[in-house]
Amino acid sequence: MRTTRGRVLVESRLMSLERALELARGGRAAAESELLEELRIPSVSTLPEHRADVRRNAEWLAERFRSLGLEAAVIDVVEGGHSVLRADWCGDGRAPWLTIYGHYDVQPPDPLEEWRTPPFEPVVREGFVYARGCSDNKGNHLAALQAARYALAAGGPPVNLRFLLEGEEEITGPSLPGYVREHATALATDFVLIWDGSFAADGRPQLVTGLRGLLYVELEASGPALDLHSGAFGGNAPNPLNTLARILGELKDREGRVTVPGFYDAVRTPDPAQMADWDLGPAYGESLRRIMGARALEGEPGYSPAERNWARPTLDVNGIVGGFTGEGKKTVIPARCRAKVSMRLVPEQDPEAILAALRAYVAELTTPGVEISVRLLGAARPVLVDADHAGARALSAAYEAAFGRPAARLRTGGTIPVALDFQEALGAPMMISGLPQPGAGAHGPNEHLSLDHFHRGTEALLHLMWSLGQRAG
Amino acid sequence: MRTTRGRVLVESRLMSLERALELARGGRAAAESELLEELRIPSVSTLPEHRADVRRNAEWLAERFRSLGLEAAVIDVVEGGHSVLRADWCGDGRAPWLTIYGHYDVQPPDPLEEWRTPPFEPVVREGFVYARGCSDNKGNHLAALQAARYALAAGGPPVNLRFLLEGEEEITGPSLPGYVREHATALATDFVLIWDGSFAADGRPQLVTGLRGLLYVELEASGPALDLHSGAFGGNAPNPLNTLARILGELKDREGRVTVPGFYDAVRTPDPAQMADWDLGPAYGESLRRIMGARALEGEPGYSPAERNWARPTLDVNGIVGGFTGEGKKTVIPARCRAKVSMRLVPEQDPEAILAALRAYVAELTTPGVEISVRLLGAARPVLVDADHAGARALSAAYEAAFGRPAARLRTGGTIPVALDFQEALGAPMMISGLPQPGAGAHGPNEHLSLDHFHRGTEALLHLMWSLGQRAG
Numbered sequence: 051m052r053t054t055r056g057r058v059l060v061e062s063r064l065m066s067l068e069r070a071l072e073l074a075r076g077g078r079a080a081a082e083s084e085l086l087e088e089l090r091i092p093s094v095s096t097l098p099e100h101r102a103d104v105r106r107n108a109e110w111l112a113e114r115f116r117s118l119g120l121e122a123a124v125i126d127v128v129e130g131g132h133s134v135l136r137a138d139w140c141g142d143g144r145a146p147w148l149t150i151y152g153h154y155d156v157q158p159p160d161p162l163e164e165w166r167t168p169p170f171e172p173v174v175r176e177g178f179v180y181a182r183g184c185s186d187n188k189g190n191h192l193a194a195l196q197a198a199r200y201a202l203a204a205g206g207p208p209v210n211l212r213f214l215l216e217g218e219e220e221i222t223g224p225s226l227p228g229y230v231r232e233h234a235t236a237l238a239t240d241f242v243l244i245w246d247g248s249f250a251a252d253g254r255p256q257l258v259t260g261l262r263g264l265l266y267v268e269l270e271a272s273g274p275a276l277d278l279h280s281g282a283f284g285g286n287a288p289n290p291l292n293t294l295a296r297i298l299g300e301l302k303d304r305e306g307r308v309t310v311p312g313f314y315d316a317v318r319t320p321d322p323a324q325m326a327d328w329d330l331g332p333a334y335g336e337s338l339r340r341i342m343g344a345r346a347l348e349g350e351p352g353y354s355p356a357e358r359n360w361a362r363p364t365l366d367v368n369g370i371v372g373g374f375t376g377e378g379k380k381t382v383i384p385a386r387c388r389a390k391v392s393m394r395l396v397p398e399q400d401p402e403a404i405l406a407a408l409r410a411y412v413a414e415l416t417t418p419g420v421e422i423s424v425r426l427l428g429a430a431r432p433v434l435v436d437a438d439h440a441g442a443r444a445l446s447a448a449y450e451a452a453f454g455r456p457a458a459r460l461r462t463g464g465t466i467p468v469a470l471d472f473q474e475a476l477g478a479p480m481m482i483s484g485l486p487q488p489g490a491g492a493h494g495p496n497e498h499l500s501l502d503h504f505h506r507g508t509e510a511l512l513h514l515m516w517s518l519g520q521r522a523g
Numbered sequence: 524m525r526t527t528r529g530r531v532l533v534e535s536r537l538m539s540l541e542r543a544l545e546l547a548r549g550g551r552a553a554a555e556s557e558l559l560e561e562l563r564i565p566s567v568s569t570l571p572e573h574r575a576d577v578r579r580n581a582e583w584l585a586e587r588f589r590s591l592g593l594e595a596a597v598i599d600v601v602e603g604g605h606s607v608l609r610a611d612w613c614g615d616g617r618a619p620w621l622t623i624y625g626h627y628d629v630q631p632p633d634p635l636e637e638w639r640t641p642p643f644e645p646v647v648r649e650g651f652v653y654a655r656g657c658s659d660n661k662g663n664h665l666a667a668l669q670a671a672r673y674a675l676a677a678g679g680p681p682v683n684l685r686f687l688l689e690g691e692e693e694i695t696g697p698s699l700p701g702y703v704r705e706h707a708t709a710l711a712t713d714f715v716l717i718w719d720g721s722f723a724a725d726g727r728p729q730l731v732t733g734l735r736g737l738l739y740v741e742l743e744a745s746g747p748a749l750d751l752h753s754g755a756f757g758g759n760a761p762n763p764l765n766t767l768a769r770i771l772g773e774l775k776d777r778e779g780r781v782t783v784p785g786f787y788d789a790v791r792t793p794d795p796a797q798m799a800d801w802d803l804g805p806a807y808g809e810s811l812r813r814i815m816g817a818r819a820l821e822g823e824p825g826y827s828p829a830e831r832n833w834a835r836p837t838l839d840v841n842g843i844v845g846g847f848t849g850e851g852k853k854t855v856i857p858a859r860c861r862a863k864v865s866m867r868l869v870p871e872q873d874p875e876a877i878l879a880a881l882r883a884y885v886a887e888l889t890t891p892g893v894e895i896s897v898r899l900l901g902a903a904r905p906v907l908v909d910a911d912h913a914g915a916r917a918l919s920a921a922y923e924a925a926f927g928r929p930a931a932r933l934r935t936g937g938t939i940p941v942a943l944d945f946q947e948a949l950g951a952p953m954m955i956s957g958l959p960q961p962g963a964g965a966h967g968p969n970e971h972l973s974l975d976h977f978h979r980g981t982e983a984l985l986h987l988m989w990s991l992g993q994r995a996g
Contacts, residue, residue, distance in 0.1 A: 096849070096850065096851030096852065096853065097849065097850065097851070098850070157853055157854075157855075158847065158849060158853055160847065160849070161750065161857075164749070164750070164858075186752075220853075221851060221852065222852075248755075251755075262754060264754075264854070266852045266854070268852075273817060274815040274816055274817045275815065275816020275817070276637070276815070276816060276964060276967050276968060276969070277634065277637070277964075277966065277967035277968055278815055278966070278967055279659075279937065279965045279966040279967065280839045280841060280865055280867065280966070281735060281737075281867060281935070281936045281937030281938050282721075282724075282832075282935070282936055282937055282965065283811065283814075283815055283832070283936070284832075284837045284839050284865075284867050284936055285779075285822050285823065285828075285831035285832045285835055285836075285837040285867070285936060286808065286811050286812075286815075286820045286821070286822045286828050286831050286832055287811075287815055287817065287820075287821065287839075288817050288818070288819065288820070288821040289821075289839050289840060291771075291839070291840035291841070291842070291843055291862075292771065292772070292775055292838075292839065292840050294768075295767075295768045295769075295771035295772045295840060295843070295862075296768075296771070296772030296773075296775075296777070297772070298764075298765065298768035298769070298772070299765070299768045299769030299770070299771070299772035299773065300769075300772065302765060302769075304769065304890065306758075335759065338756065338759050338760075339759075341756075342747040342748065342749075342751055342756055342759075342760055343747055343748025343749060344746060344747045344748070344760065344761050344892045345761070345891065345892050345893075345894065346761065346891040346892040347759045347760075347761070347892065348759070348760065348761040348762070348890055348891060348892045348893075349758050349759045350758065355758075355759050358758035358759050359755075359756070359757075359758045359759055362758055363758075364757045364758040365765075366753045366757050366760075366762050366764070366765065366856050367762060367764035367765050367768060367846065368753060368764070368846050368847055368852070368853060368854060368855050368856070368857075369764070369845065369846030369847035369848045369853070369855070369857070370764055370768070370843050370844065370845055370846060370848070370860065371843065371844050371845075371848040372842065372843055372844075373840065373841050373842030373843060373863065374631065374633065374841055374842035374863060375842045375843070375844040375863075376569070376570065376631060376633070377569065377570065377571070378569030378570070378694055378900065379569065379694065379695075379739045379741075379841070379863060379865070379900045379901055380569065380630055380631055380693075380841060380842070380863075380966065381630075381737070381739070381841060381865055381938075381966060382630075382841050382842070382966050382967065383839050383841070384634075384841075384842070385637075385967075387843070389764075389768075390846065390847060390848075390852060390853075392753055392757075392852070392854055394753065394754060394757050394758070417777065417821055418818065418819040418821060419817045419818050419819040419820065419821045420818075420821075421818065427851065427852040428852055462754070462755070463754045463755055463756070463757055463758060464752065464754030464755055465754050465854075491749060491750075492752045492755065493750065493751070493752040493753075493853065493854060493855050494749050494750035494751055494752065494855065494858075495749060495750055496749070
């Protein structure tokens with residue numbers, strides 16, 4: 051009896067997966083218009099003037115999830131922070147829980163003048179949607195929302211679902227980390243899907259085995275008390291722009307090695323097993339170079355492009371402003387100027403130790419008439435992730451079913467701060483992955499997402515749900 | 524008879540000087556309100572949006588000069604340039620001509636947020652007028668306009684007067700230089716007063732014996748074709764901000780020596796006679812430091828502050844912008860960025876040779892993935908001026924009469940490009956001087972001018988006119 055009943059159950063489950071996939075294929079137009087609707091919300095978390103938009107995005111999502119039958123809440127965790135969107139669906143208390151993480155906040159859209167179409171007026175051109183946030187991260191979580199929709203319409207998935215979408219990913223905010231750590235028991239789950247990744251630069255779907263950490267600082271240089279005439283004072287005036295430029299120039303040598311004392315002390319080489327799927331030849335670098343549209347790669351000597359991106363820390367100036375920046379010329383020595391600098395960190399680098407070393411180094415490099423402050427804007431520790439558990443295998447198979455290729459086990463150069471909180475607080479097997487094609491332009495102008503990836507991704511998630519449910523059944 | 528007639532003439536001249544001075548003292552309130560009126564015109568020559576204001580300023584001046592009885596013309600010399608304002612008064616064809624140079628254009632007012640009151644809404648506080656352009660150069664030429672007014676009201680000065688005021692001083696424009704060189708014969712004059720200087724940092728009136736030249740360039744650095752996510756590409760991406768910062772940092776060493784190859788090759792040490800009035804001790808540096816509000820001076824080792832300012836060339840970054848400059852953080856590697864850099868040059872440095880050396884050096888310093896362009900925004904050769912002729916002595920005596928101190932013969936660190944054109948085309952004895960107190964904040968926020976200097980300056984110019992006329996009589 052039990053065997054027959056089991057077989058019937060499995061068959062009915064497979065039938066409902068087929069039904070869900072069929073619904074997904076029929077619902078593509080509706081899914082696209084829903085994606086475009088979310089992309090019209092300028093949910094820029096770092097800009098105070100978009101505070102209401104960030105909130106509106108959370109409410110919009112809650113409304114969508116409720117309409118599908120999930121229990122959704124917009125949760126304010128931290129005074130002045132952006133809300134956590136939680137949406138739960140529990141079909142069977144004995145079924146495994148799949149927790150899907152994403153974020154509904156986006157990066158600022160500037161430089162605006164480089165967008166071919168306005169960043170918050172999404173348009174579809176030749177199979178791609180163009181808008182700020184389409185690849186990072188709205189396309190990912192909207193595909194997951196669609197998967198939930200069709201799974202429920204087909205009778206419900208064989209897993210329970212929990213969405214945790216934050217509004218502070220781009221500002222490394224404390225709300226979701228705090229929420230996850232505080233409610234670890236209530237949030238107990240069988241699998242965590244950190245659904246904020248993308249395909250690898252070589253076009254393979256990927257399961258991320260490591261994320262770099264981040265240390266983001268602002269340097270402000272102050273020289274004279276007021277802006278000066280460069281003729282009257284040049285030759286005697288401390289010029290904070292000259293000094294800041296020299297310091298920024300000295301943080302990294304010409305070849306690409308960071309020169310902050312002790313910067314590499316804790317860096318370990320990954321073991322060969324971890325690097326099995328890595329493309330350590332020049333092909334990966336060439337695909338990066340093409341995506342970037344650069345004349346040449348620049349990076350630390352002695353390492354392959356994949357290693358430089360995933361296993362080596364780095365330092366970049368992300369912004370600088372000071373003095374006269376209009377058209378023409380103004381012969382001014384400015385009183386002050388500032389720059390934003392970020393470092394991507396790898397295991398076992400500690401952001402706090404690096405920050406202290408950076409502060410000491412900058413103080414040593416400055417000139418007598420220029421004072422430099424180093425203000426911390428954000429930090430996240432690097433993360434290593436096991437990608438050889440049942441959930442990871444199920445996701446790889448789901449990619450194979452929907453995209454025709456299994457997932458490669460690779461690291462990524464990016465940072466998803468909350469991954470560490472999930473890992474430490476919930477302890478569940480984790481999959482870090484995502485749908486955007488390589489070169490999607492996340493954080494830059496003309497960010498775009500393949501609609502083919504978006505739709506197939508919805509299908510891959512349906513496969514994943516049924517696969518995780520089947521295993522548990 | 525001749526002696527008696529001569530004595531009568533001299534006496535009547537002296538009487539009319541006394542009358543003019545008396546009128547000047549009585550006209551201070553009217554003079555101030557006229558100055559404020561000109562200061563309300565935002566004649567920023569470098570900004571296209573102020574083109575009409577620049578024109579309006581020229582017309583406003585022409586109107587004023589005409590109302591005094593001068594023949595005034597607003598002359599367009601160069602297509603797309605700003606006009607030359609010429610105003611002539613010829614009382615006696617046999618009297619010497621005094622040509623007064625000034626400029627009615629001003630520097631951009633930014634950073635706007637650092638002005639205590641708006642830059643084009645002049646206010647008077649504690650004896651100073653605050654507004655963009657008050658010290659550079661409207662206060663100077665309005666004092667000269669007042670002097671013309673009272674001289675004419677007192678029966679006319681014993682010299683003929685010619686004003687040549689340009690609208691392109693702050694952009695090193697070609698209009699006035701072209702006009703002076705083309706009409707050198709018609710503009711023949713006995714004395715040229717380059718009335719665009721100021722008092723020295725130590726508070727003395729000054730006769731300038733040398734001006735530094737200028738080479739002003741914009742560097743643009745281009746790396747990837749688009750702005751990149753610093754996580755996805757950091758470690759392999761050429762970052763134009765890092766490279767530009769390193770290059771700017773390497774143009775000058777930590778001690779303040781410019782490192783462009785050959786930069787100092789043509790630089791000569793002034794002979795001791797030229798340096799007789801120079802304060803080569805630490806006092807001059809300390810007065811500079813106080814005016815700047817700086818923690819310490821920074822400059823080339825082995826030279827006094829006066830030498831660094833007047834006899835040594837230097838290099839300053841005047842502006843830089845690139846990447847994300849808003850609040851908070853954005854992890855972007857920008858596609859491009861740019862900086863403005865100017866060099867003050869001393870005799871015998873040649874701007875063209877320095878530009879070529881700079882271009883070669885920058886090309887050598889850049890990194891493989893970053894292309895740097897060096898665009899020339901302006902150049903002016905350095906000038907040396909004899910200050911030991913009759914006109915210079917007359918001006919020094921005029922300062923003594925009006926301010927109680929003769930003029931010191933000093934150089935200045937600034938640049939007045941047209942001085943060289945006057946020198947070469949007209950060949951007349953030249954006086955370079957001006958009224959603003961030290962620390963007037965030319966080119967910076969809260970530029971301000973002592974009204975006491977403004978009014979006494981008017982009187983000094985009256986003394987000068989009568990003195991030059993007396994000599995010739």
